[in-house]
Amino acid sequence: MFESLSTKLQNIFSKLKTYGRLNEKQVEEVLREIKLALLEADVNFKVVKSFIAKVKERAVGVEVMKSLTPAQQIIKIVNEELIDLMGGAPGKITFAPKSPTIYMLVGLQGSGKTTSAAKLANYLKTMGKKPFLIAADIYRPAAIDQLESLGKELSVSVYSDRKSNKCEEIVRSGIKQGIAKGSDTIIIDTAGRLHIDDEMMDELENVKRAVRPHQILLVVDAMTGQDAVNIAVSFRDKLDFDGLILTKLDGDARGGAALSIRAVTGKSIKLVSLSEKIDSLQIFYPERMASRILGMGDVLTLIEKAEATINKEEAASLMERIQKQEFTLNDFLAQMQQIKSMGSFDQVLGMLPKLPGSSKNAFSGVDEERIKRVEAIIKSMTQEERKDPKTMNGNRRLRVAKGSGTTTSEVNRLLKQFSETKKMMKQFSNLGSRAKISRKISPFFNF
Amino acid sequence: MINRLKDGLKKSREGFLGQFTGLFRGSLLDEDFWESMEEILIQADVGICATTKISNELRGLAKKLNIKDPEELKELFKKEIVKLLTINNDNLVDGGYLNLLLFVGVNGVGKTTTIAKMAHKFINSGEKVIFAAADTFRAAAIEQLQEWGSRLGVDVIKHQRGGDPAAVVFDAINAANTRKADIILVDTAGRLHTNVNLMEELKKIKRVAKNELSKGLVKTVLVMDATTGQNGILQAKLFNEALNLDAIILTKLDGTAKGGIVIAIEEELKIPIWFVGVGEKPDDLQNFDPQVFVEALFE
Numbered sequence: 022m023f024e025s026l027s028t029k030l031q032n033i034f035s036k037l038k039t040y041g042r043l044n045e046k047q048v049e050e051v052l053r054e055i056k057l058a059l060l061e062a063d064v065n066f067k068v069v070k071s072f073i074a075k076v077k078e079r080a081v082g083v084e085v086m087k088s089l090t091p092a093q094q095i096i097k098i099v100n101e102e103l104i105d106l107m108g109g110a111p112g113k114i115t116f117a118p119k120s121p122t123i124y125m126l127v128g129l130q131g132s133g134k135t136t137s138a139a140k141l142a143n144y145l146k147t148m149g150k151k152p153f154l155i156a157a158d159i160y161r162p163a164a165i166d167q168l169e170s171l172g173k174e175l176s177v178s179v180y181s182d183r184k185s186n187k188c189e190e191i192v193r194s195g196i197k198q199g200i201a202k203g204s205d206t207i208i209i210d211t212a213g214r215l216h217i218d219d220e221m222m223d224e225l226e227n228v229k230r231a232v233r234p235h236q237i238l239l240v241v242d243a244m245t246g247q248d249a250v251n252i253a254v255s256f257r258d259k260l261d262f263d264g265l266i267l268t269k270l271d272g273d274a275r276g277g278a279a280l281s282i283r284a285v286t287g288k289s290i291k292l293v294s295l296s297e298k299i300d301s302l303q304i305f306y307p308e309r310m311a312s313r314i315l316g317m318g319d320v321l322t323l324i325e326k327a328e329a330t331i332n333k334e335e336a337a338s339l340m341e342r343i344q345k346q347e348f349t350l351n352d353f354l355a356q357m358q359q360i361k362s363m364g365s366f367d368q369v370l371g372m373l374p375k376l377p378g379s380s381k382n383a384f385s386g387v388d389e390e391r392i393k394r395v396e397a398i399i400k401s402m403t404q405e406e407r408k409d410p411k412t413m414n415g416n417r418r419l420r421v422a423k424g425s426g427t428t429t430s431e432v433n434r435l436l437k438q439f440s441e442t443k444k445m446m447k448q449f450s451n452l453g454s455r456a457k458i459s460r461k462i463s464p465f466f467n468f
Numbered sequence: 469m470i471n472r473l474k475d476g477l478k479k480s481r482e483g484f485l486g487q488f489t490g491l492f493r494g495s496l497l498d499e500d501f502w503e504s505m506e507e508i509l510i511q512a513d514v515g516i517c518a519t520t521k522i523s524n525e526l527r528g529l530a531k532k533l534n535i536k537d538p539e540e541l542k543e544l545f546k547k548e549i550v551k552l553l554t555i556n557n558d559n560l561v562d563g564g565y566l567n568l569l570l571f572v573g574v575n576g577v578g579k580t581t582t583i584a585k586m587a588h589k590f591i592n593s594g595e596k597v598i599f600a601a602a603d604t605f606r607a608a609a610i611e612q613l614q615e616w617g618s619r620l621g622v623d624v625i626k627h628q629r630g631g632d633p634a635a636v637v638f639d640a641i642n643a644a645n646t647r648k649a650d651i652i653l654v655d656t657a658g659r660l661h662t663n664v665n666l667m668e669e670l671k672k673i674k675r676v677a678k679n680e681l682s683k684g685l686v687k688t689v690l691v692m693d694a695t696t697g698q699n700g701i702l703q704a705k706l707f708n709e710a711l712n713l714d715a716i717i718l719t720k721l722d723g724t725a726k727g728g729i730v731i732a733i734e735e736e737l738k739i740p741i742w743f744v745g746v747g748e749k750p751d752d753l754q755n756f757d758p759q760v761f762v763e764a765l766f767e
């Protein structure tokens with residue numbers, strides 16, 4: 022597997038001590054790495070090509086800013102271009118001038134239309150709208166049941182007609198009923214279909230003609246590969262859809278398909294789905310997607326959050342204790358609580374960049390449950406033990422394990438990790454560089 | 469299958485295939501040739517690692533065998549990929565015993581539909597099939613499997629939505645023993661491979677199944693969507709790490725996606741590909757034939 026892009030670029034530039042203007046050869050070498058990173062992220066091959074050409078034009082001869090390294094300078098350009106390519110501004114959901122606003126969700130099988138329909142209904146509800154759902158997937162077994170069940174959970178009415186096999190008819194009556202119920206937003210869930218299935222694509226066209234939806238939203242799986250472009254172009258040619266919903270972004274797919282589709286069709290990404298939970302539909306932010314595609318993690322958001330949550334004085338005093346080699350398990354505990362206060366653990370995890378050469382980041386395999394256990398272990402120790410873990414003999418370890426409802430091997434592991442972290446911190450402070458440490462959000466990120 | 473695949477691939481001939489055919493008809497084996505070959509593979513979702521590896525091997529081979537004719541190289545090329553994809557997929561089901569097939573995969577790849585198609589296949593060869601509705605998470609997943617059950621005449625063992633999937637499997641095994649069934653097909657909830665807790669849940673299901681049946685009779689099948697990009701490698705890797713996969717089924721090969729991701733997966737993991745899905749009807753499931761797969765790519 023590939024190293025993370027930033028590591029690779031750092032390596033290239035570590036040889037170049039000179040600053041100044043970037044020459045073509047340097048740019049060329051860097052762009053090769055960026056090209057590979059984009060391809061690894063499933064950005065369409067042709068899109069990558071034209072993108073790289075554009076970046077190259079901008080990068081050659083550019084003066085490297087004093088505050089940045091050459092690698093950072095190029096990443097900055099790439100990042101800006103990526104954001105630009107993805108529309109610059111955050112996604113937006115719009116409403117028809119005259120109520121009700123009709124949204125129609127379309128896409129391939131399994132892209133997540135039905136779930137997205139329910140999530141969109143929930144999203145609209147939180148905006149104070151009164152949504153209504155229409156189950157127009159008459160093909161997949163139990164698709165109607167699925168939407169009805171989700172509607173029930175959300176207390177949103179769902180229209181269905183199990184006897185009809187005419188999609189148009191169902192949608193027409195559904196809209197009538199939605200209006201009668203006083204809904205201001207109506208979401209149509211359609212059956213998944215292949216973009217090359219002419220008959221099925223005609224069906225969508227007919228529905229479009231019959232009810233003229235305000236927005237047709239193409240639902241796309243974030244894990245889609247190079248074919249995303251073919252899919253999007255077919256749907257655009259037939260339906261001229263208005264925007265995208267990108268689903269399943271909670272995994273580790275980089276989501277390059279989003280970029281390709283935007284680049285090729287010019288349609289913007291409106292919303293993204295970040296988990297299986299019903300409230301996980303969010304506005305799309307181009308900056309976050311850009312970092313994700315480049316494999317740099319959503320560090321910006323994380324830093325923002327960290328800055329907002331971490332108490333500056335506390336951080337300063339912690340730094341001092343680190344430098345004096347005085348930090349204890351109490352500090353360890355405090356650090357964990359800070360991480361927790363930055364948001365749900367999964368969210369924080371998702372924002373971290375991956376470790377070089379793997380699909381994992383420093384926290385992979387660590388879940389909220391384990392954090393809880395670590396907390397329990399530390400809290401079962403006396404103040405003396407927390408200050409000086411060396412006093413933890415076999416009996417004490419057993420006592421702590423029992424007291425915290427864990428096992429001695431878990432206690433052992435924690436103590437070992439702590440002493441390793443301490444060693445690492447010692448190396449850091451030996452470097453004497455405050456900046457280096459403070460750049461890390463938490464010195465204990467590697468436990 | 470050839471015709472179905474050809475039909476599907478016809479649509480994209482100007483794209484991928486056009487380029488390939490045009491490429492091999494050219495006469496000069498210069499650097500441009502190799503480069504465009506790599507580009508083409510990448511556009512089929514083979515990915516950079518596998519593409520580079522295959523391309524390097526072929527460069528070496530072409531040099532060694534002194535091949536200058538593009539047509540000849542094309543044959544060599546096919547052979548290399550066929551070789552890579554040829555992994556014994558016999559004996560996945562043991563006749564005469566109660567077998568259990570656990571279907572796993574990320575959300576929306578087509579697990580339930582694939583299970584229905586598999587059932588159709590087994591029923592046609594005279595086996596008695598039982599469905600275990602172990603997707604207790606997604607709304608109406610149980611109903612979807614039940615609908616297939618009634619269409620195909622297969623009993624469905626189910627619990628309430630939100631129940632313990634491992635308990636469903638336990639009950640399904642008991643029911644299968646009493647009803648003298650040959651095969652249990654277990655439908656599980658789609659889950660992202662990065663979700664540690666949900667992967668643990670699958671491990672538990674497998675443990676329970678192995679406790680009840682003799683070990684060799686429990687097989688785990690990863691269902692993968694042919695439109696999947698590079699994330700497919702991580703999917704296969706993590707599901708394999710957690711569950712020791714016995715086979716892969718590649719779905720939705722009737723679209724314009726090439727499913728090249730399996731080439732990357734096989735390069736690393738060597739898990740047999742068992743079937744490919746080419747439509748929505750019960751008989752739209754074909755044995756995976758590397759030769760046919762590769763021929764269809766190069767056609």
